[in-house]
Amino acid sequence: MEALIISCSFLIFTILLAITSRTMVKMLIHDGLLKRTILEMIASSELCACCFEVVVVAEIYGISAGCTITFILLLWWSFSWTKESGCPYRPFEDVVEGSIYPEEGLALILAQVIGATCIYSYVQAFWELELTEFHAGRDLSPCTTDLKLVIR
Numbered sequence: 001m002e003a004l005i006i007s008c009s010f011l012i013f014t015i016l017l018a019i020t021s022r023t024m025v026k027m028l029i030h031d032g033l034l035k036r037t038i039l040e041m042i043a044s045s046e047l048c049a050c051c052f053e054v055v056v057v058a059e060i061y062g063i064s065a066g067c068t069i070t071f072i073l074l075l076w077w078s079f080s081w082t083k084e085s086g087c088p089y090r091p092f093e094d095v096v097e098g099s100i101y102p103e104e105g106l107a108l109i110l111a112q113v114i115g116a117t118c119i120y121s122y123v124q125a126f127w128e129l130e131l132t133e134f135h136a137g138r139d140l141s142p143c144t145t146d147l148k149l150v151i152r
Contacts, residue, residue: 003132004065007057010126011050011069015076018046022080033104036083037111040091043084044115045122047077052123060134088112 021042029035050073058066077086085091088109095105130136 003060003134004057006131006135007053007060008069010053011073014046014049014053014122018042019080033107036104037107039082039084040086040108041111041115043077043081043086044112045119047086048116049119049123052120053126056134086112 022039025035025038025042029038051070054066054069054073057069091100091105091108091112094100095102100108127135
């Protein structure tokens with residue numbers, strides 16, 4: 001149960017960081033592509049950080065616990081995000097539909113990739129604390145998922 005409390009605390013802290021970041025961006029930057037790309041970067045970072053930790057919860061407490069937390073997170077994101085999606089399908093779809101220019105779609109996708117890539121350092125720093133036995137060594141261990149790509 002201690003591991004669940006620690007993981008949920010990490011998720012809540014991550015969400016609070018994202019809320020604070022979004023609020024600052026909305027206050028300081030007026031409408032435009034810069035604002036939208038930064039908000040996409042924040043959404044992508046929040047999504048990836050939370051999903052990394054949900055995997056830990058699912059490994060410890062089973063898939064139903066992971067699914068429950070994911071469902072709660074999805075509800076939260078549906079209320080807290082505006083146009084952000086955190087995933088490249090939305091900007092790509094908007095380009096195909098003609099609602100945004102290809103350059104704008106590319107900028108949004110690039111922001112998402114940057115957010116997703118940079119957030120790993122944050123998650124890794126948390127895992128390095130090894131607050132539970134389930135986080136021990138996770139930051140250095142090789143990926144064991146069946147979804148990994150073989151690069152030749």
